[in-house]
Amino acid sequence: KAGVTQTPRYLIKTRGQQVTLSCSPISGHRSVSWYQQTPGQGLQFLFEYFSETQRNKGNFPGRFSGRQFSNSRSEMNVSTLELGDSALYLCASSYDKLAGGKDTQYFGPGTRLTVL
């Protein structure tokens, strides 16, 4: 079974630009979550999508948005990029709700975004 894939793996943008990151979950998984990893903050939850609907949201500004398609693939968009948005963006998929160990999240390799 193929794992979670993310494209692109590396991205360099300049301040003010926007960026779209893509995530393909494990086949059969319907939940896709996005996390931001920075050296100082660790992994922080951005949002989670299930069946094309945003089911949970973290504490990030509205510049961060996402969507999920009918095939469960998900995209994350960041508009008006700031230097502080430089981070590793990780996507994780699971079958459904994280129900106490009956399911767990499987992470992709991440997209390294650098904002200059």
Add this chain to the structure above:
Amino acid sequence: DQQVKQNSPSLSVQEGRISILNCDYTNSMFDYFLWYKKYPAEGPTFLISISSIKDKNEDGRFTVFLNKSAKHLSLHIVPSQPGDSAVYFCAALRSGAQKLVFGQGTRLTINP
């Protein structure tokens, strides 16, 4: 507000010895805890988990201990092997919230 904290950014252990990674949390609503391992240029990999109704869970060389009264959990790796060198994240989950809250990570280095 850091609800899950790993106060040791790094830990160095000799091969064959026990590695103990610690994690503290503040939210008593968390009822499930997980440990992930992360190598450079890869996403985190699930390692082991524990429900709040238990105080210990063991899987091979890995054991997680949970002390609910102290809001503290730890991961024991014994014996430690060079391949265990990685960044370890603890994470907490509140059933129904559907989001993992991660600590900042601890970089474990196993020395030969």
